[in-house]
Amino acid sequence: MQEMALMSHKTERVGSESLEKWVSVGSGGFGHVYKARHKDWGFDVAIKILQDNVRCDSNEEVIHMDKASCEFVLRVYGIYEGIPPLKGFSMQKGIVMELMSRRSVQDLLQGLSGPPLWPLSFRLAHQVALGMNFLHSRNLIHHDLKPSNVLLNDDLNAKLADFGLSRVSTSVLKSEKKEMVGGTYKYMPPEAFDPSYEPVRAFDIYSYGIFLWSVLAGKEPYTSAGRGHVALKIPMGDRPPCEDIDQRKAAGLKELVDLMKICWDEKPSERPAFKECLEVTETVFSKYKSQIHAAVAQVLERLDSPTSYQHSNTSVPSSFSPQMPEDSESHDTVDHVRFLKTKRSSTQESVSVSAKTMSDADKAKFIDNNRTVLIREVCEVMAIVDELGGMVHSETYSVIEAKQTSEDKMRALFQRTLRSGGEKVKAAFYDILKTQQSTLMERLGG
Incomplete structure (x- = not known):
């Protein structure tokens, strides 16, 4: 039935003959994402190749994305059917989507080793609320906001992207058949750990509260906790620590922290609708609207040339000296800029020294000693596997890619490649983690 719905969808079909210059850009639980140039359109697109065991759910993703099409939801161009010009592929199906060149908010936080400058943080909070409000207005829930x-x-x-778990809201269609709840456990509300739970809009509201914490704190929640621990503690009232967000740093932080706490309330009925969230996020962001272009320019400069800040003056550049809103002291934003630049400088310098002094044996030992944590916490595993290149056998690549979760992918990588590859492979793995998982490696002392 879902396949027929997809076949009747009017979205354009795109075949391999229309695409060139394929490059891997990431992976997730529903498939692998590639960048490719469309020969006729003349611009790059993202191709999400769908895994066989989730294909039906992901086919609905096309319909959901089209139904929720707006400025704050990823645009879908068509449905891919063909054989990708890459090793080991047979006939595949996928989704042709808008290419987002700066990847995800998670990559942004890792690249900055902390929260973005406040004008950008507040815009992210507002834009995500806008997208989610539009989604809910179309009677859809995202079900995996992170x-x-x-x-x-x-x-x-x-x-907003990755609608593989989205579905028609059960608060609108009460007769929807119950299914096992998906989503990412760190962003799931307490009621969702009950096997009989049936998702409603309040699921997304809770996830948005945890998302706000991640952006404002600049890191993932519950970094050292596994699924079992989180499933036990969240229903008991545990939440990410609010003291990790210094509300004195900028005007508007207190309002967003208060909103965050309401969103992750234990009772679904007490959580606000996204329309109510917008009243807060729009008010906060409006105070910083005039500063957003300068803030984005500085963040992009830091992301593109992080090493240029290793020995730079920690004072704020003359090109970005934002004025705080009238109800706050102007030095707060300046202090935040200085703090981030100083932190980035010290982090980059320590990484550079560490990379030069550690031998392959030391790196391999680090990987072995932290095996359990790495299996549990490393994300974007296929991007790491792609970086390892020829060190990963083609058959092993397929086995890893077929795994459902990042944890399972990491476990397969350890068992099939790192264990037998010796110091050289583990050292290469270590170097990739330093680049792609810098926040985690810093926490582990790598």
């Missing part, structure tokens, strides 16, 4: 599913374009504007 930083890695909020993508960024060249100007760091946010768009």
Whole structure:
């Protein structure tokens, strides 16, 4: 039935003959994403190749994305059918989507090793609320809202993506058949850990509260906790620590923290609708609207040339000296800029020294000693596998890619490649983690 719905969908079909210059850009639980140039259109697109065991759910993703099409939701161009010009592929199906060149909010937080400048943080909070409000107005719930599913374009504007778990809201269609709840456990509300739970809009509201914490704190929640621990503690009232967000740093932070707490309230009925969230996020962002272009320019400069800040003056550049809103002291934003630049400088310098002094044996030992944590917490596994290149056998690549979760992918990588590859492979793996998982590696002392 779902396949027939897809076949009747009017979205354009795109075959391999229309695409060239394929490059891997990431992976997730529903498939692998590639960048490719459309020969006739003349611009790059994202191709999401769908895994066989989730294909039916992901086919509905096309319909959901089309139904929820707006400025703050990733645009879908068509349905891919063909054989990708890559090793090991047979006939595949996928989704042709808008390419978001700056990847995700999760990548942004990792690249900055902390929260973005406040004007950008507040815009992200507002744009995600706008997208989610539009989604709910179309009687859809996202069901997997998290930083890695909020993508960024060249100007760091946010768009919602990965609708593989979205469905028609059960608060509208009460007769929907119950299914096992998906989503990412760190962003799931307490009621969702009950096997009999049936998702409604309040699920997304809770996830948005945890998303706000991640952006404002600049990191993932519950970094050292596994699914079992989170499933036990969240229904008992545990939440990410609010003290990790210094509300004195900028005007508007207190309002967003208060909103965050309401969104992750234990009782679904007490959580606000996204339309109510917008009243807060729009008010906060309006105070910083005049500063957003300068803030984005500085963040992009830091992301593109992080090493240029290793020995730079920690004072704020003359090109970006934002004025705080009238109800706050102007030095707060300046202090935030200085703090981020100083932190980035010290982090980059320590990484550079560490990379030069550690031997392959030391790197391999680090990987072995932290095996359990790495299996549990490393994300974007296929991007790491792609970086390892020929060190990963083609058969092993297929096995890893077929795994459902990042944890399972990592476990397969350890068992099939790292264990037998010796110091050289583990050292290469270590170096990739330093680049792609810098926040985690810093926490582990790598």
